[in-house]
Amino acid sequence: MSASWSRFSVFYLLTFLLLAAIPLIYSAVAAGPMDFSAVGDRASAQTGLAWTSNILVVVRLCLAEPLLWLMVFGSAVPSIAAILVCMRNPQRLRALFARFAIRLPWREAARIYAFIFFIMLSGLVVVYLLRGMLPGPEYAQADGIIGPGLVLLLFAAAFLDQGAVLEELGWRGFAHHELQSGLLNPLAAAITVGIIWGLWHVPRDVTSGVIERLGWFQYLCLYLPSFLLGTVTTSIIAAYFVNRCHGSLIPAIMVHGLSNDSVGLSGLANMEQALSPYHQFTKALPFVLISIAILYFAGKQLGLRADSR
Numbered sequence: 001m002s003a004s005w006s007r008f009s010v011f012y013l014l015t016f017l018l019l020a021a022i023p024l025i026y027s028a029v030a031a032g033p034m035d036f037s038a039v040g041d042r043a044s045a046q047t048g049l050a051w052t053s054n055i056l057v058v059v060r061l062c063l064a065e066p067l068l069w070l071m072v073f074g075s076a077v078p079s080i081a082a083i084l085v086c087m088r089n090p091q092r093l094r095a096l097f098a099r100f101a102i103r104l105p106w107r108e109a110a111r112i113y114a115f116i117f118f119i120m121l122s123g124l125v126v127v128y129l130l131r132g133m134l135p136g137p138e139y140a141q142a143d144g145i146i147g148p149g150l151v152l153l154l155f156a157a158a159f160l161d162q163g164a165v166l167e168e169l170g171w172r173g174f175a176h177h178e179l180q181s182g183l184l185n186p187l188a189a190a191i192t193v194g195i196i197w198g199l200w201h202v203p204r205d206v207t208s209g210v211i212e213r214l215g216w217f218q219y220l221c222l223y224l225p226s227f228l229l230g231t232v233t234t235s236i237i238a239a240y241f242v243n244r245c246h247g248s249l250i251p252a253i254m255v256h257g258l259s260n261d262s263v264g265l266s267g268l269a270n271m272e273q274a275l276s277p278y279h280q281f282t283k284a285l286p287f288v289l290i291s292i293a294i295l296y297f298a299g300k301q302l303g304l305r306a307d308s309r
Helices: 003-030 036-047 055-064 066-086 090-098 106-133 150-159 162-180 186-199 202-207 210-214 216-244 250-260 277-301
Strands: none
Touching: 003 066, 003 162, 003 202, 036 055, 036 066, 055 066, 055 162, 066 090, 066 162, 090 162, 106 150, 106 216, 106 250, 106 277, 150 250, 162 186, 162 216, 162 250, 186 216, 186 277, 202 210, 202 216, 210 216, 216 250, 216 277
């Protein structure tokens, strides 16, 4: 096994081992079964803030209910695992954090960022229209979403999403970079990371009751394939723009954050709706088309230049 495969394997194993610590710590501190929904409700009641993926709001809720820091830790697990793998090599660790930098001239970077906004928001609008045409549950619409504040909301979704900010150093910063650096072509690397990223959420589905609610058959045959379709297509889109920006993680944070749609452009979903096969499948479909378009124009290299491996 090559050194890169070894690092990648250790990284992925660590993501599950670190996740396993969360219910143990929760039980030790709270002396009861894990119930982040109840803790989140208490934090919202104390602060007057609704739960959102905006990391600034999440921090304020965590200050009210410290148990919620375990959820933040859970989001940060991929990045923590990447840091742990790189710690033995200071040069590798510096290179990992250097991927947060903008690696293009500002004007060129701004054009790419604007294009990311355009395609991701277009995809979310198509999701909204698709759900309006297909039989399925009705989605609530965010009040006052159209107005001057929309621009700020979109920037917050793109740059301040909890999952995107805390996870991407691990997924695109470490895992994808490691795989496409001589092990796999960029497309195969993106698909692999998309699959392992999706499967990494299975423990969440076990502990949050998703499998119990859906049943194993519906979960394995409908929900999980739909969810993986979303993570794979998002991974392809993110990898393409990361490669276009010479390894910068900012495009990955934007793609990940906007795909989570904290603004509610595609409709506001409660937890039960969001963790359903219908929601995941309709959410993924437009981004499948975007991924196909990227592959048509960029090919398997996904924008990676030979001199930037």
